[in-house]
Amino acid sequence: xxxxxxGIDIGGTxxxxxxxxxxxxxxxxxxIPTRTANGGEAILxxxxxxxxxxxxxxxxxxxxxxxxxxxVPGPINDAGVVPHTANLGWxxxxxxxxxxxxxxxxxxGGNDANVAxxxxxxxxxxxxxxxxxxxxxxxxVGGGIIINGKILAGTNGAGGEIGHIHVDDTIPxxxxxxxxxxxxxxxxxxxxxxxxxWMLQDKAxxxxxxxxxxxSAKDIWDAVKAGDEFAVEVAERFGKYLGTALAxxxxxxxxxxxxxxxxxxxxxxxxxxxxxxxxxKYTFKACRNADFVLASLGNxxxxxxxxxxxxEE
Amino acid sequence: xxxxxxGIDIGGTxxxxxxxxxxxxxxxxxxIPTRTANGGEAILxxxxxxxxxxxxxxxxxxxxxxxxxxxVPGPINDAGVVPHTANLGWxxxxxxxxxxxxxxxxxxGGNDANVAxxxxxxxxxxxxxxxxxxxxxxxxVGGGIIINGKILAGTNGAGGEIGHIHVDDTIPxxxxxxxxxxxxxxxxxxxxxxxxxWMLQDKAxxxxxxxxxxxSAKDIWDAVKAGDEFAVEVAERFGKYLGTALAxxxxxxxxxxxxxxxxxxxxxxxxxxxxxxxxxKYTFKACRNADFVLASLGNxxxxxxxxxxxxEE
Numbered sequence: 001x002x003x004x005x006x007g008i009d010i011g012g013t014x015x016x017x018x019x020x021x022x023x024x025x026x027x028x029x030x031x032i033p034t035r036t037a038n039g040g041e042a043i044l045x046x047x048x049x050x051x052x053x054x055x056x057x058x059x060x061x062x063x064x065x066x067x068x069x070x071x072v073p074g075p076i077n078d079a080g081v082v083p084h085t086a087n088l089g090w091x092x093x094x095x096x097x098x099x100x101x102x103x104x105x106x107x108x109g110g111n112d113a114n115v116a117x118x119x120x121x122x123x124x125x126x127x128x129x130x131x132x133x134x135x136x137x138x139x140x141v142g143g144g145i146i147i148n149g150k151i152l153a154g155t156n157g158a159g160g161e162i163g164h165i166h167v168d169d170t171i172p173x174x175x176x177x178x179x180x181x182x183x184x185x186x187x188x189x190x191x192x193x194x195x196x197x198w199m200l201q202d203k204a205x206x207x208x209x210x211x212x213x214x215x216s217a218k219d220i221w222d223a224v225k226a227g228d229e230f231a232v233e234v235a236e237r238f239g240k241y242l243g244t245a246l247a248x249x250x251x252x253x254x255x256x257x258x259x260x261x262x263x264x265x266x267x268x269x270x271x272x273x274x275x276x277x278x279x280x281k282y283t284f285k286a287c288r289n290a291d292f293v294l295a296s297l298g299n300x301x302x303x304x305x306x307x308x309x310x311x312e313e
Numbered sequence: 314x315x316x317x318x319x320g321i322d323i324g325g326t327x328x329x330x331x332x333x334x335x336x337x338x339x340x341x342x343x344x345i346p347t348r349t350a351n352g353g354e355a356i357l358x359x360x361x362x363x364x365x366x367x368x369x370x371x372x373x374x375x376x377x378x379x380x381x382x383x384x385v386p387g388p389i390n391d392a393g394v395v396p397h398t399a400n401l402g403w404x405x406x407x408x409x410x411x412x413x414x415x416x417x418x419x420x421x422g423g424n425d426a427n428v429a430x431x432x433x434x435x436x437x438x439x440x441x442x443x444x445x446x447x448x449x450x451x452x453x454v455g456g457g458i459i460i461n462g463k464i465l466a467g468t469n470g471a472g473g474e475i476g477h478i479h480v481d482d483t484i485p486x487x488x489x490x491x492x493x494x495x496x497x498x499x500x501x502x503x504x505x506x507x508x509x510x511w512m513l514q515d516k517a518x519x520x521x522x523x524x525x526x527x528x529s530a531k532d533i534w535d536a537v538k539a540g541d542e543f544a545v546e547v548a549e550r551f552g553k554y555l556g557t558a559l560a561x562x563x564x565x566x567x568x569x570x571x572x573x574x575x576x577x578x579x580x581x582x583x584x585x586x587x588x589x590x591x592x593x594k595y596t597f598k599a600c601r602n603a604d605f606v607l608a609s610l611g612n613x614x615x616x617x618x619x620x621x622x623x624x625e626e
Contacts, residue, residue, distance in 0.1 A: 075599065131468055145565065147465060154567025155444055156599040164597040165561045177598060248478045248558075249565050252458065254467025284477040285490060286388065286469040 002066035006051050007119075007307030009071040009112060010034060012087040015047055018303035019054055022066055022311050024123050028054065029303060040089035048102035067106035069306030070095060071115035075157025080109040108309040112302055114151045114160055117144025119305030120259045124297040132257040133249055134295065135162065135242075137264035137271075140176070141184040141191070145253060149312065152253070163188070165245045172198055187242045189217040189263050195241075196220055196234045206230050221267035235274045243278025250279075250287035261295025268294065315379035319364050320432075320620030322384040322425060323347060325400040328360055331616035332367055335379055335624050337436050341367065342616060353402035361415035380419035382619030383408060384428035388470025393422040421622040425615055427464045427473055430457025432618030433572045437610040445570040446562055447608065448475065448555075450577035450584075453489070454497040454504070458566060462625065465566070476501070478558045485511055500555045502530040502576050508554075509533060509547045519543050534580035548587045556591025563592075563600035574608025581607065 002022060009016040011034060018029040032050050035042040047070075055062060072095060074085035080096025096107040110118070117134035126132045130149055136142040141163030145152040152159040163184035164177050173194075175182035186195040193215060200212055208230035210223050223231035246258055258279075265271055272292045280288055297304055315335060322329040324347060331342040345363050348355040360383075368375060385408060387398035393409025409420040423431070430447035439445045443462055449455040454476030458465040465472040476497035477490050486507075488495035499508040506528060513525055521543035523536050536544035559571055571592075578584055585605045593601055610617055 143565075147460065152460060152566060154600075155569045155603070156567055158564065158567040158597055158599040161564045161567070161597050161599070164564045166557055166595040179595065179597070181595075244479055245561075248561060251471065251474045251477045252456075252562050252565050253465060254469055254471040254474070256468045282479040282492065282494075284471055284474050284492070286471040286474070287467075290468075 001064065003064045004060055005066045005307050005310050006068040007303035007305070008047055008051075008068060009115070009302030009306055010043065010047075010088065011073060011112075012036070015043070016299065016303050017047065017050060017054075018300070018307060019051075019058070020304075020307045024304070024307070026300075026303070028058070029300065034088065036087070036089040038089070039091065040085075043088060043090075044095065044098050045102060048099060051103060062104060065105045067108065067310030068099060068103060069115065069309030070099060070107060070109045071112040071302045071306045072109060073112045076109045076111055077157060078153065080107065082109075106310060110151055110306065110309055111144075111153065111157060111160075113142035114144040114153060115305030115309065116142075116261070116297075116301035117146050117160070117259070117305065118151055118308050119297055119301035119303070120261065120295050121146045121149070122308045123304050124259070124301060125293040125295050126257045126259050129256045131253070131255045132259055133160075133162075133246070133253065133255045134259040134261060135246070136262035136295075137188060137260065138262035139188060139190065141188045142262070145255070147253065162245065162249065165248070167241050167245055183241060183245050187238060187264075192217045192220055192234065192238055192264065195237060196230075199230075199234060199237065217264055218267070221264075221270065225267075225270060235270075239274030240278045243275045243280075244282045246275065247279050247281075247283035247287075250290055251284045254287055255290060257291040257293060259293055259295050261298075261301065265294050314377065316377045317373055318379045318620050318623050319381040320616035320618070321360055321364075321381060322428070322615030322619055323356065323360075323401065324386060324425075325349070328356070329612065329616050330360065330363060330367075331613070331620060332364075332371070333617075333620045337617070337620070339613075339616070341371070342613070343367075347401065349400070349402040351402070352404065353398075356401060356403075357408065357411050357415060361412060364416060375417060378418045380421065380623030381412060381416060382428065382622030383412060383420060383422045384425040384615045384619045385422060386425045389422045389424055390470060391466065393420065395422075419623060423464055423619065423622055424457075424466065424470060424473075426455035427457040427466060428618030428622065429455075429574070429610075429614035430459050430473070430572070430618065431464055431621050432610055432614035432616070433574070433608050434459045434462070435621045436617050437572070437614060438606040438608050439570045439572050442569045444566070444568045445572055446473070446475075446559070446566065446568045447572040447574060448559070449575035449608075450501060450573065451575035452501060452503065454501045455575070458568070460566065475558065475562065478561070480554050480558055496554060496558050500551060500577075505530045505533055505547065505551055505577065508550060509543075512543075512547060512550065530577055531580065534577075534583065538580075538583060548583075552587030553591045556588045556593075557595045559588065560592050560594075560596035560600075563603060564597045567600055568603060570604040570606060572606055572608050574611075574614065578607050
């Protein structure tokens with residue numbers, strides 16, 4: 001009888017690991033370093049060794065393990081194959097096949113943003129919902145789309161790459177993806193600061209308490225909460241970009257709920273308020289009542305979602 | 314043994330009906346009028362009577378029928394319930410339940426744009442593909458999204474309502490949905506004419522062979538093919554709106570293929586060329602190679618897709 005599963009979230013510097021029972025209760029969680037040297041050849045063996053050691057420590061027979069889900073920072077297809085993941089040192093890698101050989105139990109893989117979305121839908125802010133879109137406003141803008149409880153991975157593993165939705169031709173500079181005018185350029189933590197600096201260029205005089213040379217996204221949201229005139233202008237513009245983009249996603253996939261996570265979401269409800277103001281204005285009427293919630297699992301969303309991969313209904 | 318199925322496409326003036334074998338070969342197709350009087354109470358009984366009469370005519374026992382798929386012009390949920398469909402006269406209606414009682418075989422329902430997409434993915438221009446987006450450029454702009462062979466219907470039946478993607482704050486007037494700046498306002502057959510007239514407002518002089526008072530979408534595309542300077546400008550703007558919208562859909566659902574149908578698509582490859590020019594510019598790099606094809610089933614897409622609903626793998 002299968003009683004346990006592992007949820008793994010591989011990052012560029014550390015691997016988060018979780019041991020769960022199959023109801024989704026976390027029994028233990030820990031981290032190991034991500035050794036990216038030599039083409040990242042040690043990463044999967046390190047994870048396998050750590051997982052098997054944990055079973056021994058806890059006197060759990062391997063036969064009681066339903067499997068291991070693995071979140072990777074890059075595209076991974078349904079067969080568990082990664083074509084290339086620069087920040088792990090990997091070229092072509094059959095991740096789940098290798099891990100099944102190393103551990104002896106069934107493995108499934110998913111993109112890290114997608115498994116985080118699955119985690120929030122399973123045990124986090126959107127628990128009990130069937131369809132949702134998670135938006136992670138961090139260093140970049142990530143996304144994950146869950147339809148009827150399953151990840152929408154996409155033909156090229158690019159499902160939910162909503163940071164690269166084109167929002168405005170006039171945004172200065174290029175996105176990391178090479179395009180111009182991506183949502184990520186104005187809605188990530190760095191993006192909000194970039195947006196504020198861009199808006200400053202058109203102003204002869206600015207009414208703000210912000211030190212505009214060294215402001216962070218957190219400084220801007222703190223100033224919004226304090227009623228700072230310029231910061232509120234920036235928040236409106238941010239809300240219009242993101243709210244319109246999510247309105248257009250709704251006209252495409254019509255989710256029950258949007259989950260907003262990542263560092264920027266730590267500013268709280270105020271972030272949702274500015275997004276929803278424009279979402280409601282621009283979305284198709286049938287989608288107007290979609291819920292907006294703040295992510296609740298933080299950095300653990302990935303291990304929950306990965307675990308879910310191997311015990312899906 | 315199940316050998317046959319029905320595909321039904323209910324429109325505001327007529328119902329298209331098809332009898333198929335379960336390999337998807339159409340054995341017969343015909344139309345009956347849509348009687349919308351008295352809350353559309355005759356529509357389902359008329360369809361059932363016509364289908365059962367066809368079985369009698371062709372000496373097919375009811376036991377050999379796998380079921381009936383029904384496309385309706387409005388939202389319909391997974392349980393086959395329509396909340397309200399104005400142009401059929403229906404209020405709340407349990408479509409598939411009623412039809413199962415009338416016919417005695419299993420029934421499934423879908424929105425007409427979505428079943429048309431399923432038809433093109435099954436037996437039309439995108440046959441053999443697993444994931445695709447169909448865009449119908451007709452009186453309005455409709456859409457249907459197929460992921461792993463299944464319709465993405467959405468929480469409120471608004472999956473694929475891509476005509477209501479917000480593309481530009483400055484578009485004059487309102488969309489039929491009540492919003493401003495919808496894709497449908499500039500990319501449907503009427504929308505292209507509206508776009509051309511709007512572009513004329515900013516011009517002191519226009520270099521065109523078009524009679525700008527009475528031009529149709531077809532006239533504009535004919536002029537594009539003849540190299541007309543103004544018509545080409547309109548086509549570029551149309552291509553930018555639609556290409557950008559599809560680029561953003563790709564960053565969300567990452568389809569293998571886009572199928573372009575509806576009256577406007579009869580202008581042919583030139584329509585795809587203007588869309589793809591901007592699609593390639595604005596989409597996320599992993600999605601750049603998505604195929605663009607013209608729909609091939611015409612008005613039969615709906616009956617094919619409806620039939621597919623009851624014989625899905």
